[in-house]
Amino acid sequence: MPADSTPCSPSVPARRIGVIGGGQLARMMLGPAIELGLAVEVLATAPDESAAQGAAAVRIGRHDDPAAVRDLAEAADVLTFDHEHVPAEILESILDEGIAAVRPGPAALVHAQDKLRMRERLSAAGHPCPRWWRAASPQEVDAALAAETSGRLVAKTPRGGYDGHGVRVISSSADVADWWELHPELLLEELVPFARELSAQVARRSGGESAAYPVVQSTQRDGVCFEVVAPAPGLDAADQERIQQLALHIAEDLDVTGMLAVELFETEDGEILINELAMRPHNTGHWSMDAAVTGQFEQHLRAVADLPLGSTAPVAPHAVMVNLLGGQESDLARGMRAAMEQDGGLKVHLYGKDVRPGRKVGHVCVAGEDLEDLRARAHRAERLINGGGDAATETTEGASA
Amino acid sequence: MPADSTPCSPSVPARRIGVIGGGQLARMMLGPAIELGLAVEVLATAPDESAAQGAAAVRIGRHDDPAAVRDLAEAADVLTFDHEHVPAEILESILDEGIAAVRPGPAALVHAQDKLRMRERLSAAGHPCPRWWRAASPQEVDAALAAETSGRLVAKTPRGGYDGHGVRVISSSADVADWWELHPELLLEELVPFARELSAQVARRSGGESAAYPVVQSTQRDGVCFEVVAPAPGLDAADQERIQQLALHIAEDLDVTGMLAVELFETEDGEILINELAMRPHNTGHWSMDAAVTGQFEQHLRAVADLPLGSTAPVAPHAVMVNLLGGQESDLARGMRAAMEQDGGLKVHLYGKDVRPGRKVGHVCVAGEDLEDLRARAHRAERLINGGGDAATETTEGASA
Numbered sequence: 001m002p003a004d005s006t007p008c009s010p011s012v013p014a015r016r017i018g019v020i021g022g023g024q025l026a027r028m029m030l031g032p033a034i035e036l037g038l039a040v041e042v043l044a045t046a047p048d049e050s051a052a053q054g055a056a057a058v059r060i061g062r063h064d065d066p067a068a069v070r071d072l073a074e075a076a077d078v079l080t081f082d083h084e085h086v087p088a089e090i091l092e093s094i095l096d097e098g099i100a101a102v103r104p105g106p107a108a109l110v111h112a113q114d115k116l117r118m119r120e121r122l123s124a125a126g127h128p129c130p131r132w133w134r135a136a137s138p139q140e141v142d143a144a145l146a147a148e149t150s151g152r153l154v155a156k157t158p159r160g161g162y163d164g165h166g167v168r169v170i171s172s173s174a175d176v177a178d179w180w181e182l183h184p185e186l187l188l189e190e191l192v193p194f195a196r197e198l199s200a201q202v203a204r205r206s207g208g209e210s211a212a213y214p215v216v217q218s219t220q221r222d223g224v225c226f227e228v229v230a231p232a233p234g235l236d237a238a239d240q241e242r243i244q245q246l247a248l249h250i251a252e253d254l255d256v257t258g259m260l261a262v263e264l265f266e267t268e269d270g271e272i273l274i275n276e277l278a279m280r281p282h283n284t285g286h287w288s289m290d291a292a293v294t295g296q297f298e299q300h301l302r303a304v305a306d307l308p309l310g311s312t313a314p315v316a317p318h319a320v321m322v323n324l325l326g327g328q329e330s331d332l333a334r335g336m337r338a339a340m341e342q343d344g345g346l347k348v349h350l351y352g353k354d355v356r357p358g359r360k361v362g363h364v365c366v367a368g369e370d371l372e373d374l375r376a377r378a379h380r381a382e383r384l385i386n387g388g389g390d391a392a393t394e395t396t397e398g399a400s401a
Numbered sequence: 402m403p404a405d406s407t408p409c410s411p412s413v414p415a416r417r418i419g420v421i422g423g424g425q426l427a428r429m430m431l432g433p434a435i436e437l438g439l440a441v442e443v444l445a446t447a448p449d450e451s452a453a454q455g456a457a458a459v460r461i462g463r464h465d466d467p468a469a470v471r472d473l474a475e476a477a478d479v480l481t482f483d484h485e486h487v488p489a490e491i492l493e494s495i496l497d498e499g500i501a502a503v504r505p506g507p508a509a510l511v512h513a514q515d516k517l518r519m520r521e522r523l524s525a526a527g528h529p530c531p532r533w534w535r536a537a538s539p540q541e542v543d544a545a546l547a548a549e550t551s552g553r554l555v556a557k558t559p560r561g562g563y564d565g566h567g568v569r570v571i572s573s574s575a576d577v578a579d580w581w582e583l584h585p586e587l588l589l590e591e592l593v594p595f596a597r598e599l600s601a602q603v604a605r606r607s608g609g610e611s612a613a614y615p616v617v618q619s620t621q622r623d624g625v626c627f628e629v630v631a632p633a634p635g636l637d638a639a640d641q642e643r644i645q646q647l648a649l650h651i652a653e654d655l656d657v658t659g660m661l662a663v664e665l666f667e668t669e670d671g672e673i674l675i676n677e678l679a680m681r682p683h684n685t686g687h688w689s690m691d692a693a694v695t696g697q698f699e700q701h702l703r704a705v706a707d708l709p710l711g712s713t714a715p716v717a718p719h720a721v722m723v724n725l726l727g728g729q730e731s732d733l734a735r736g737m738r739a740a741m742e743q744d745g746g747l748k749v750h751l752y753g754k755d756v757r758p759g760r761k762v763g764h765v766c767v768a769g770e771d772l773e774d775l776r777a778r779a780h781r782a783e784r785l786i787n788g789g790g791d792a793a794t795e796t797t798e799g800a801s802a
Contacts, residue, residue, distance in 0.1 A: 015734065027435060028436075030431075030432065031431065031432025031433070032432070033455075034428060034432055034454075035432065035748075035750045035751070036749065036750075036751065037733070037734065037751030037752075037753055037763075039454070053440070054434075054435040056455050056456055056457055211745075293745075293746050293748075302741070307737070307738055308741040308745070309745065310741070310745050310746070310747075311745040311746040313746070315716040315768075332438070333416065333438065336437075336438075336708070337709065340703070340709040341709040344694075344709070344710065344712040345694050345712040345714070346711075347436075347694075348437065349437075350437065350438030351438075362438075367694075367716075
């Protein structure tokens with residue numbers, strides 16, 4: 001049975017979508033699902049989780065509990081994901097028994113779950129990656145470090161990382177001593193001296209239909225995505241096309257169904273290297289909710305429900321998305337009001353999450369003609385909502401870790 | 402206490418919105434409410450009603466049951482509406498007891514509930530209306546008819562009408578003989594020989610902040626809105642401005658909070674006459690969901706939650722919305738798939754309602770540069786989704802009834 005096969009007839013689109021995980025990505029699927037007439041049920045760990053607050057149908061349970069996932073699948077035509085941490089064996093048993101379709105299927109999803117598998121597969125297919133090593137012992141880590149003139153590498157846990165967690169710049173095997181208990185192998189990568197980070201998002205249906213969004217520029221702060229500019233400034237049409245084709249090829253090679261984000265490094269000399277993959281809507285695509293004909297959450301639903309994909313065309317020359325990362329201010333509503341007061345074109349998205357330092361609790365987006373004006377507006381709104389007043393902005397750019 | 406006063410401090414926006422009525426207008430508020438972090442609870446008459454299917458919080462009850470409305474109000478900061486049929490005395494008691502804010506307040510809402518009160522008030526304020534009469538007996542109806550050279554008038558029940566119900570073109574008092582049992586008075590209006598129908602939508606907060614959308618052209622079929630073109634073709638900037646100002650003045654005069662739709666007749670010589678008022682999101686504003694910076698459902702929520710209003714600017718030169726009015730095909734999902742297959746730029750909105758002939762069960766929208774192309778695309782999609790194949794379109798235009 002193919003990895004995303006479905007018990008439904010192929011000519012009948014799925015109508016009942018089970019979403020595993022109750023975070024903001026599941027939450028932002030809810031609005032588009034309502035408009036498309038799709039019934040979403042969310043598997044959340046608590047009734048006050050981000051998506052559970054807004055969903056008409058919620059099941060409480062863990063993504064790694066086979067019974068909880070199976071119960072969700074029994075009530076759905078297709079399962080999809082808010083995150084990539086669902087064990088493959090749970091998904092495989094649901095497919096084997098024909099309970100529901102799973103999109104993306106576990107054979108694709110493993111490349112977003114396991115960074116070693118991702119590097120192996122992408123390298124074997126000839127897709128551009130940083131130099132990388134598999135290390136199964138402190139000795140292997142030190143040997144790899146000894147061969148680097150900089151004496152430094154990026155170490156990653158193959159599984160379980162997110163938003164900078166599970167990623168460290170190291171100069172000694174002692175820097176990852178605490179990781180061996182949970183991870184028998186680590187991924188080591190060269191420290192890419194990148195000029196900036198890009199992200200290429202594509203959507204793909206199981207039959208092969210696919211669509212590419214404009215390639216965007218992503219800027220991190222403390223290891224977390226902070227600002228996204230769509231399309232990536234200064235990227236000419238040929239480079240846009242080349243990078244979109246790369247992402248489309250990866251989606252095809254891995255048989256991805258749904259949204260795929262390919263996070264990329266661009267070096268000073270214009271070389272493109274693949275950093276990470278995500279098989280779901282992604283932070284670097286939030287701009288599309290407000291500034292593309294088809295937002296990524298609608299597009300993901302269309303892909304997993306096996307509906308034809310929508311246009312990825314932007315509705316304005318530029319869009320800027322800035323994340324609301326938790327700061328001192330715990331009440332975002334007051335700042336939202338102030339930010340809306342200043343800027344009638346501002347789009348605010350709150351995730352209903354308790355504010356904790358650095359936590360993604362919402363985002364803002366503006367679209368229009370003048371990129372520098374848009375950046376100033378988006379960052380001002382972020383500061384106002386986070387209670388930081390109206391001071392000058394700064395964004396952090398750095399090395400690949 | 403003012404009509405929309407609230408027990409909250411004026412500096413604290415409302416966060417819990419009780420929506421009375423579970424139709425598609427309440428349903429289309431759900432997505433924007435999730436994004437703004439507002440908690441919507443819907444008072445629906447059945448669990449499978451349009452908005453009840455998608456809402457996280459649903460209460461089953463009738464809009465004219467004082468206890469049901471009060472229970473909703475107890476759990477909300479502010480009440481608002483999917484339709485205008487809630488008895489004023491229920492809303493007044495909620496305000497008198499300070500249970501929740503009501504937006505729009507009952508003193509404004511009466512002008513959308515009672516067409517005689519609307520005509521009185523608008524005429525007194527000097528706003529342009531068709532010639533009209535109040536008739537309390539068959540004799541008064543016949544007397545008014547006798548004075549018309551055409552021998553015909555439009556008769557309306559003052560309350561309870563919608564989508565052509567409660568509106569008739571008459572040439573004798575016998576034509577309304579069945580209405581006297583429920584209605585002690587009728588509204589009679591001249592049969593306006595209009596060239597087309599327009600609609601002007603504005604949003605207003607209780608403090609007076611207001612915003613006007615582009616004036617649109619609306620075309621009916623069998624007394625029901627069928628096609629909306631935004632902005633209205635051929636309306637020059639001065640006329641756009643004049644009509645927007647009229648709608649803004651009406652909102653101010655009546656102290657409307659939330660969205661106000663002013664449905665208008667435009668005569669051959671460019672005269673503008675007010676047809677109807679609606680104080681909620683309106684069918685003629687659905688285009689804004691997909692083709693304005695701030696859609697009317699988000700805008701209504703912002704106004705009733707006392708958040709600053711958003712930009713009403715369109716994101717494309719033209720938008721065309723076509724209603725899906727129930728036809729022979731009961732399964733809309735199949736046609737939706739075919740329509741999406743043909744047109745990646747198409748936006749489809751389904752309301753989750755059982756298909757009945759002429760019933761509004763969804764709408765489609767397209768936006769872009771070429772108006773005639775957009776009209777062709779929207780009507781083709783409507784035919785495909787309604788199971789009518791891909792034949793040529795026709796739209797019906799006629800007299801004011």
